[in-house]
Amino acid sequence: MISLPVVLAFAGVMFGIGLYGVLGQTNTIMVIMGVELMLGASMLNVVGFLRYTHPDATSGSFFVLVLMTLMAVEAAVGFALVVSAFRHSRTAEVDDLTELRG
């Protein structure tokens, strides 16, 4: 039986998978992919609440739209940063981008 806790549990596990990508991956692009998965999990969360607590609320759908926008913006700016960093130091590995380390 599908219910709100089931949907939220799936979203929670998906968030964990995204977090693993963000923490564990060495390449900036893979980190961005982890962030995308985490945002996807939060979208699933909102859709779950929308479906099971306020089925007629349009503002919930609107919130998911804003999240989708955020995903696109995050990817675009992230890619631009990676391009810039790669130009600067010829690498996109997170461990090598240490210029700001004090």
Place this chain on the structure above:
Amino acid sequence: MSDLTPLAVFAVAAAGAAIVGLLEQLVAGVRPAPLALARAAAATLRQPLSRPDRRDGWLFHLAPGLLLIAALGALAFVPWAPGFRGIDLSTGAIAFAAALAYVTPAIFMAGWGAGRPLAVVGGFRWLALMLAYAMPLAMIITAVAAPAGSLRPTDIVEVQHAVPMALVQPLALALWLPAALAVCFLPPFDLPQADGELGGGAFSEYRGLDAALIGFAQRILLVAVSGMTAVLFLGGWQGPLLPPALWMALKTMAVAGLFLWVGRRLPRLEVDRVLSLAWKVANPLAILAIAYAGLITLLFYR
């Protein structure tokens, strides 16, 4: 009807692919011969599958399936007559664009999975081309849906009972036709395969069932895109005297024939020129088309 709709979609797909095959022969100036078509299909099917010796081989064999699913999905959202359609969503027009969007990863997978330089080049070309053309496609769908006040394809047909949208929004039609032709990767937009330059490109390694599936999927794509052109711009099944389904079939065949005819008469476009056209001309004009659609909606369709 609703129980039969999956079967109906497959029937339309099979019949449409066969008709497109005949149209191809007609446009090429050959006398249409269904037997030759069947024989060529059977010969393709008899070839053994090729197995590229690469690690991403499963992408290679997944690609034709994904392409076919995308084509059938797009076809399912085209309404053919009142009550005769695949899936009737209230967001059908956007769902059509969503189904078409999966042609892009499919062809990229084909090129990458083959693991040959020219095939990968074909896949990347296609990626660049479709990123540029997916956006005008979706924007023009919104522009055409605006007068109907609905994204349901049947509503878009109903609103054209007096004047077809092609006459109301000629700019949208002019932007839609090249983008739609590009989605079908037909000449002059056959950049991923480009027989003369890339020797088959993304599809050069395909044999047997895989190759047959790709040919089938491409023809279904052409049917779906032509059908949607008829729905969005030519008033769908509406017309005097003849029954609705026949009008729709005639319009779809006319559009498909136009696409094939134009493709045979134009040289293949260069990829950089197509891209600069898409980004610098088609995208701004598509925004203009949306603004124009809003204006005429406020003036005439309220």
Place this chain on the structure above:
Amino acid sequence: MSDLATALVFWPAAVLMLVTGLYVFITSSMARAGLLLLASLGIEGLVFLALSSEFLGVLQLLMMSGEMVTMVFFMVMFMPDPGGLMGMDMVHDKRRSAAVAGLVGVGLALVAVLTDWPARAVGTDAPDVRAIGFEVMGRSMLTFLFAAMTILFAMVGGVLLAKYGGRYRIGAPAGEDRGGEAR
């Protein structure tokens, strides 16, 4: 959709979403990783459809295709070994990050299952597209404009960051094609 059809879509889709999402970080081929991410987020669109959010599901399917394919493009560009042929290790702090992520994931799932959520009587009808349109163009207009401005800033900022000779005066190295900018 009937309850059975919903369940038949939801359970396989939700499980497949997690499996493909996990494999994104296990596979070593970049093309595969990007396409698996596309699969994961596209299947999430199917989950939205099963949760009767038709518009959001279709939109998710449409948006993710373009976005993730772009991502594949960038990954193939910036990975030292995009084909995964050398089997290089792309993970650092493997044990600690897996532990933290596992704890967070399981913890969130437990919170989700154990909390007594205020479940209301469920109407199966999601708001239709028209209602969402009125929401966007009415009450939430300001938020929507703000999102649009964010996209515009992201576009301008992205181009500025990525172009040669931009904010940080990074020039093209000798011998590298400047990608048409020199013309």
